[in-house]
Structure formats: C-alpha cells, structure tokens
C-alpha cells in the first residue's frame with residue numbers, strides 16, 4: 001500500500017527465536033559474550049538491552065567465560081544439615097571470593113547445587129567430574145590447595 005510507513009522493530013516471531021539462539025550460543029561458546037549479543041541484536045533487530053534483560057531473567061545464561069575447574073557445592077537438605085554451607089564458605093575463603101563466583105583468572109567457579117544423589121555421604125561437592133564426600137571445611141580447603149599446587 002502506498003504511503004504506508006513500516007516500522008522496524010522486533011515482532012513476536014523474532015522474540016520467539018531469541019531464547020533458542022541464546023541457548024545455542026551458550027552451548028557453543030560456553031557463555032554469552034558482548035560480541036555474540038551484538039550479532040544477535042543485529043540479526044533479530046532486537047536491542048542489546050532487551051536481549052540482556054531477557055537473558056538475565058534465566059539463570060542458565062552466563063556472561064563470563066567458563067572457569068577451568070567447576071566446583072559445585074551441594075546444598076540439598078542432607079548436605080545442608082551436615083554443614084554444606086560451611087564447606088561453601090571454606091571454598092570461597094580459600095579462593096578469596098566474596099560476591100563473585102568465579103576467580104579473576106578463570107581457574108575456578110563455585111556454584112550451589114541441589115542434591116547430587118549421594119546424601120548418605122553428605123556433605124558432598126563435585127569438582128569437575130569428581131565427587132567428594134563427607135567433606136569438612138578443612139578437607140575441601142586441602143583439596144583445593146592441592147589442585148593449585
């Protein structure tokens with residue numbers, strides 16, 4: 001139609017593509033970099049601010065590169081009751097982490113997780129693919145210190 005002004009803005013179909021694209025980028029690159037967000041913004045015609053707002057809503061999306069060693073502290077009921085929080089505090093103290101969950105050198109990240117399926121051996125944690133059971137603050141501190149060795 002003559003004289004019709006088309007506005008360029010994201011419609012619902014572009015928005016519905018956003019989450020699967022973010023998931024794919026995270027799967028491939030391990031996190032959502034600024035460069036990736038910029039590319040997605042251009043291809044879907046959605047502002048980076050809007051993409052960031054959507055992505056931050058979901059805890060599955062990360063904005064920093066993955067650390068080399070991933071420490072997961074179980075805080076499920078059994079581990080919580082048996083001192084999981086103290087284990088977590090010891091990890092953070094050992095790695096000198098305060099509010100952040102990844103060391104500046106990207107060597108370690110720390111994450112709280114729910115039950116990892118070995119409640120009888122609580123408190124538990126995993127470091128990369130290895131499960132550590134019956135942990136104490138001293139034991140986890142020793143394990144990390146050995147890794148840094």
Ligand code: FES
Pocket residue numbers: 074075076077078079080114115116117118119120122123124
């Ligand atoms: S609650 Fe930690 S392993 Fe089940």
